[in-house]
Amino acid sequence: MPELPEVETIVQQLNQQIQGWRIIDVWSDSFRKQNHLTWPQFQSLVKGKKIKQAARRGKNILLNLEGDLILWIHLKLTGHLLVGHYLFRNQKWLSLEQGYYQDKENTFIHWVFTLEKQKQQKQLVLADRRRFAKVVLLTQSEFLKEKTFQKLGPDPLAKDFTASRLKEILKKTKGPIKQVLMNQEYLSGIGNIYANEILFEAKLNPFKKASELKEEEIDKLFSAIKKVLGEALKFKGTSAEDEAYRMLDGSPGSFSSRLKVYQREGEKCVRCQSIIKRAKDHNRSTFYCPHCQQV
Numbered sequence: 102m103p104e105l106p107e108v109e110t111i112v113q114q115l116n117q118q119i120q121g122w123r124i125i126d127v128w129s130d131s132f133r134k135q136n137h138l139t140w141p142q143f144q145s146l147v148k149g150k151k152i153k154q155a156a157r158r159g160k161n162i163l164l165n166l167e168g169d170l171i172l173w174i175h176l177k178l179t180g181h182l183l184v185g186h187y188l189f190r191n192q193k194w195l196s197l198e199q200g201y202y203q204d205k206e207n208t209f210i211h212w213v214f215t216l217e218k219q220k221q222q223k224q225l226v227l228a229d230r231r232r233f234a235k236v237v238l239l240t241q242s243e244f245l246k247e248k249t250f251q252k253l254g255p256d257p258l259a260k261d262f263t264a265s266r267l268k269e270i271l272k273k274t275k276g277p278i279k280q281v282l283m284n285q286e287y288l289s290g291i292g293n294i295y296a297n298e299i300l301f302e303a304k305l306n307p308f309k310k311a312s313e314l315k316e317e318e319i320d321k322l323f324s325a326i327k328k329v330l331g332e333a334l335k336f337k338g339t340s341a342e343d344e345a346y347r348m349l350d351g352s353p354g355s356f357s358s359r360l361k362v363y364q365r366e367g368e369k370c371v372r373c374q375s376i377i378k379r380a381k382d383h384n385r386s387t388f389y390c391p392h393c394q395q396v
């Protein structure tokens with residue numbers, strides 16, 4: 102699932118590529134009834150609206166549209182956005198471009214927004230092999246009432262997210278540090294890939310209770326959060342084993358080769374040469390170095 106660095110990469114690219122473009126048509130085979138909106142109502146609200154800006158809240162993408170409307174997109178497991186030129190033929194959307202657009206992962210198309218600017222057209226497309234992605238239209242007041250956003254913890258890359266803020270947060274928690282890092286109500290944007298990488302960077306055992314971390318351990322954790330997320334963003338995110346995360350041109354992120362523990366079970370630790378271990382918890386895998394990350 103895309104996490105903070107992946108979603109931030111997408112949002113930055115959306116602002117470069119579709120800001121100021123007008124939605125002139127929308128197609129979907131995956132519309133789910135939402136906030137009392139039917140499909141024809143959804144279509145008529147969205148059509149003709151200009152995309153003012155793309156923004157990120159945690160792992161959520163928000164497209165601010167004219168008319169105080171917000172198109173809320175959560176990519177979930179395999180969803181990803183593409184921008185390019187597409188054609189609807191024989192009940193299927195086909196990319197007119199070569200290269201990454203033709204990758205199998207980019208062909209499971211379930212949403213298409215046709216955009217126009219100065220008589221030019223292109224498409225914003227949601228491809229999603231497993232079809233869990235969410236596309237919801239909200240008014241400004243519905244957005245303010247939406248629990249998902251009310252409950253969201255601070256953004257770890259925000260300037261006002263400091264080590265002392267992290268200390269305050271951790272004090273109130275009950276679970277192991279890895280679970281805490283991934284809980285969107287404590288911190289927003291971190292998932293399984295970066296929780297593993299951050300804890301390796303900080304030399305902390307993933308199963309240690311977050312509320313029991315010492316002052317200097319929290320300082321290390323804080324630096325690791327900023328460092329790992331910042332570097333992953335610089336390399337435009339991670340396309341993990343399933344290769345589901347893609348940028349707007351369909352290409353994968355390049356941080357994957359820089360992962361130090363995630364999906365590296367059985368390989369040697371880059372710091373101490375011990376063998377990286379994998380443990381299962383809550384249907385997720387935890388990867389760690391048993392030597393560098395002792396309790």
Ligand SMILES: [Zn+2]
Nearest residue numbers: 370373390393
């Ligand atoms: Zn090690």
